[in-house]
Amino acid sequence: MQTGQEHTDRNGTGIASEYLTFTLGSEEYGIDILKVQEIRGYDTVTHIANAPEFIKGVINLRGVIVPIVDMRIKFKVGVPTYNEFTVVIIMNVLGRVIGMVVDGVSDVVALSGDQIKPAPEMGAALDTDYITGLGTLNDQMLILVDIEKLMSSEEMQVMEQVN
């Protein structure tokens, strides 16, 4: 895993990073692979009182209580269905373990600096603040998410705000 981070791109255009790509509805997203701890199926969650709709609840991950967020609800993309193909990406973000429900995990890809373009301002559901860029891979567009920034943001309500 580490090698993708470290080796310089052959074309000499910046360092390549590896991304885990997943789908939310019809859109393809990517997050830094180093933030991913594991991928597992969707299990019954315990509902948390008075939590926003996209926080599905908490699960027991080998003795650790882990909150589960559904990005489809948060980003308003796709239809939140829960079946045997629903996947939860368990991530390690800022020292916390958080699970993210997605429609499916596709691949791990390495993108070099010149394959990533800045995202245009769209006023979309997903604030461009949380998008590091748009990656292109075989004519496919990847929305690269800064998962740390996103998860620690106030609107996610996953972490206690400092102020």
Next chain:
Amino acid sequence: MTHSDKNNNIDLNQFNQVFFEECAEHLAEMEQILVSLPDEGPDEEQLNAIFRAAHSIKGGAGIFGFQDMTVVTHVLESLLDRMRNHEIPFSTAMVDLFLEAGDVISMQLAGHRDGTFVRQEAIDLVRAKLQQVIDAGSVITTAESVSDESEPVVGETLKTDSTPPDKRCQFYELEFTPDPDIFRRGVRLENLFAELEDLGDLTVTAGLPVTTDFMELDPEICVCRWNMTLVTTASEADIRDIFEFVADVDQLQVRQVIEDNRENSCSDISGSTATVTEQQNHDPVATGESCADPAGAATGRRAYDKNELAPGAYGRRTSEAESSIRVGVTKVDQLINQVGELVITQLMLAQTASVLDPVLHESLHRSLLQLERNTRDLQQSVMSIRLVPISIVFSRFPRMVRELAAKLGKQVELKTIGDTTELDKGLIEKITDPLTHLVRNCMDHALEIPEMRIAAGKDPAGTITLRASQIGGRIVIDVIDDGAGLNRAKILSKAVERGIPASDSMSDEEVWQLIFAPGFSTAEAVTDISGRGVGMDVVLRNVQAMSGRVNISSEPGKGTRVTISLPLTLAILDGLSVAVGAEKFIIPLNSIVESLQPSPESLKTVNGRSVVHVRGEYIPVIALYELFNMDALVKDPGSGILILIEVEGEKAAILVDALLDEHQVVIKSIETNYRKVEGTAGATILGDGRVALILDVNSLLRMRK
């Protein structure tokens, strides 16, 4: 010699911590022995133990470079050594002096560890006092020590060894073959060499007795052997002292060599006795005095060996070193977590297998049964790691009682029963303060002065008993005194005076509970020991914070017993699981009063909010589904179940769909990976692997408002 100059910047901090811990242990041990000494003085074993503690502190301090700490310990050690050799007789005043010395060492230790202020004058004072005792004792030393020696030959040579007749320079050859792990133990050889150099003129050569392949060389493993020559006035015992904490006896060879015969003896490596004979053959002139010297060295060595084998003298290092290990609490907690997971997995397996035909899958069922037994045993063993004996707390009381008794002019005997009772480490730390308060209270208020006790026909010496025992899933600690007992009339009048509601019709138990009220004290005079009225309420609060209870029983003239009852561990909670809609919640059992199915006529509303009428009280109803914004099967209080709870005098009735079961649950934090959830005190994992939230009754009440 450059060895002492380089590598001095190696970070020793990680080793320092170990030294601090060990030093604190040695001090505690020393103190414990000192206060338990009988009046006629310590026996051989006790004296050795005190000496060993002082010696270990000195040695450790020296190795870790806390030279200031060696000053007091050195004098203390010298004095103890003389006492061991019956050169200085024991006197009771010494106990206080030793305790004082222990305090000074603690102060120095705290100074190094926490950077607290160290009073230099106290150090000097104690040192001077110790030296004074040594000097006073030495007057009779010469006459007594000779007659005291049981083995004349060894005694003679020992004497020549410790005080050489002439201060002539001796020539020593040292061969030091340390064990391979020496570097891992954090030993710094350059300090050792520096110390040797202080004794005299030192030359060191390092050698490799076994050649290893360079590629396989592990820098942490010591493969070297050092040959040293030392010209000094010091005795062999002094040299060996330096190696005390570094080398075992067989790892260090010390040979004393006569100047002229150095070349000859250098080639001889068969040991000191051989060297001696050779010298005697080659140098008949030196037979007189110089012959005694190598003999001294040889027997000195033997005398040292004898010391090493003396009961408990030095041997502890090797015999008990492996009896315990230090492990971080986080590691233990991790282990407990993992075993908890294993138990849940085992339960899941058992659940899955229960639907299989027992005849067809007999062996599977048998194995699962075995697995269940094994996991249960494993869980018990792992939980027991966190448990520590209560003697850790009890052991601090003898000294406190001794000093307080002297201060108050009372005679007090402290008894402890059930020292080996174990409870959770977290609880041990928290129970110390309440117990201290209770014991102080006993000493100050409950126990009478000797004259009063004699007048009352009791033993002039009062007794305080600390008793710990495990009863079911709880630990019960009693603090019992045979003093005057609680004064009912006085407590009642004091309560009225302080504006605490009280009446003569109250039962004894209710009256005793009054002393837990904040600011309550019946002592006529406020002393620095107790009587400020902070005490019993703090005791109660601290114990309640540990989910414990306090009870008092007292009989006038006979004494008082305060009973503290605690759960075995803080990590586990007794709870009732309830269902609301699809979710399960745990309600802590200690806040539940009762559960009831209300009759329609007992339910009323106040401003649209439900209240339930129970035995003359109107109690607000909290509907969990409303509070938590969720679906429930039962939304009408009349058809559900109400759980009556009480926290800090406030009552409420929680509406739930159904009562499920009573469990012991392991408390887990939600905040580790998420934020605080209002109304909950954490979460737990149920037998089916699912998460259930534990309700925080206190915050539920606040949420409703």
